[in-house]
Amino acid sequence: MSNNTNRMIIVGFAGFLIVLMFVLIFLAWTASSDVIDEISDFADYLGHHDDTAGKLIVTLGSLVVVVMSLLLIILELAPEEEERELRVQQAGATSIVPAAALKQRLEEALVALPAVTAARARVSARDRGIASTLDLTVAPATNVADVTQEAARVVTDTIETDLGLPLAGVPAVRVAFGAAKRPVASSMAAPPVEGESARPPEIGEVETVDERIAAGPGPSSANEGAPAEQQPEATAGSSPGPIVYEASQEQGAPAQPRPAPAGDNHPPDEAGESQGATEPSQEPAGDSAP
CATH class of the missing domain: 3.30.70.1350 (Cation efflux protein, cytoplasmic domain)
Known part of the structure; x- marks a missing residue:
C-alpha cells in the first residue's frame, strides 16, 4: 500500500468522525424523548443525562474529537519535509x-x-x-x-x-x-547592421553655406591649390652630388654641366639647387673676358 493511499484512508476516517460528532451534537439538542428511546445504548445514556449538564458534556467531548480530527487532516495533507540525505543499502554497505x-x-x-x-x-x-x-x-x-x-x-x-x-x-x-520553450540567447555580439553605419548625419552636424563662407577655406582646400613638389628623377648613371651649370660662351649655346667638387659632401640649399638647375646664367657672352 502506497503512502498516498494511507493518507486518503486517514483523512477519510477523520472526516467521518467530524460528521459523526456534529450529528451527535444535533441529536443531543434536538432529539425528542421518543427518538432517544429508539437508540440503543447511547440512547440510554442520553436518556439518563437528558439535562443541560449532560448535553454540555456531550458537546464538549464531540468538539474535542472534531479538533483532533482536523489536526490529523492538516498533518496528513501538509507537504512532506523533503529528506536531506538518502540512505541506500547495496552490496552490504x-x-x-x-x-x-x-x-x-x-x-x-x-x-x-x-x-x-x-x-x-x-x-x-x-x-x-x-x-x-x-x-x-x-x-x-x-x-x-x-x-x-x-x-x-x-x-x-x-x-x-x-x-x-x-x-x-x-x-x-x-x-x-505551459508556454513554449524560449530560445537561448547567444553570448556572441551581433554584427552591426549596414544601415546603422551608413546613416546620414544629424541636422546639428550639417554645416550650412553661410557658416562655410564665414569660416574660410579649410586646410584641405589650401592643400589642394598648392602644386605638388616635384621630386628629381634619379637614374642609374647619375652622380651622387649636385650638378652646377656654368654660363655659356655664346648666347644660344647650351650650358654644360660641371660636377661638384669631391670635398663638398653636404647638399646645397633646396632653393639654390632648384634655381641653379632651372635658370641658366643671364650674363651676356660679350662681357666675358677673352
Missing part, C-alpha cells in the same frame, strides 16, 4: 546521497529535453532504492507519451548508469502544459 544535489542533477537533465520548459524532481529512499516523482511543464503541442518515456529514460540513465544507484520502481511523471 549503506550509500548516503545528498538529496539536493541529486534533485538538481535530475532537473538539469530534464530541462535539456526539447519539449520540457520547466521541471521539478522529488527523490526519496524506498525499498532499498531511490524513488522519484517528476513534475514537468511542456509546450501545448507536445506528445505526452513521448515526453513521459524520455523523462523516465533520463532518470534511469542518471541514477543507475551515471551514479550506479538502484532505482525503486518507475518514476512517477506529472505533466502540465
Whole structure:
C-alpha cells in the first residue's frame, strides 16, 4: 500500500468522525424523548443525562474529537519535509546521497529535453532504492507519451548508469502544459547592421553655406591649390652630388654641366639647387673676358 493511499484512508476516517460528532451534537439538542428511546445504548445514556449538564458534556467531548480530527487532516495533507540525505543499502554497505544535489542533477537533465520548459524532481529512499516523482511543464503541442518515456529514460540513465544507484520502481511523471520553450540567447555580439553605419548625419552636424563662407577655406582646400613638389628623377648613371651649370660662351649655346667638387659632401640649399638647375646664367657672352 502506497503512502498516498494511507493518507486518503486517514483523512477519510477523520472526516467521518467530524460528521459523526456534529450529528451527535444535533441529536443531543434536538432529539425528542421518543427518538432517544429508539437508540440503543447511547440512547440510554442520553436518556439518563437528558439535562443541560449532560448535553454540555456531550458537546464538549464531540468538539474535542472534531479538533483532533482536523489536526490529523492538516498533518496528513501538509507537504512532506523533503529528506536531506538518502540512505541506500547495496552490496552490504549503506550509500548516503545528498538529496539536493541529486534533485538538481535530475532537473538539469530534464530541462535539456526539447519539449520540457520547466521541471521539478522529488527523490526519496524506498525499498532499498531511490524513488522519484517528476513534475514537468511542456509546450501545448507536445506528445505526452513521448515526453513521459524520455523523462523516465533520463532518470534511469542518471541514477543507475551515471551514479550506479538502484532505482525503486518507475518514476512517477506529472505533466502540465505551459508556454513554449524560449530560445537561448547567444553570448556572441551581433554584427552591426549596414544601415546603422551608413546613416546620414544629424541636422546639428550639417554645416550650412553661410557658416562655410564665414569660416574660410579649410586646410584641405589650401592643400589642394598648392602644386605638388616635384621630386628629381634619379637614374642609374647619375652622380651622387649636385650638378652646377656654368654660363655659356655664346648666347644660344647650351650650358654644360660641371660636377661638384669631391670635398663638398653636404647638399646645397633646396632653393639654390632648384634655381641653379632651372635658370641658366643671364650674363651676356660679350662681357666675358677673352
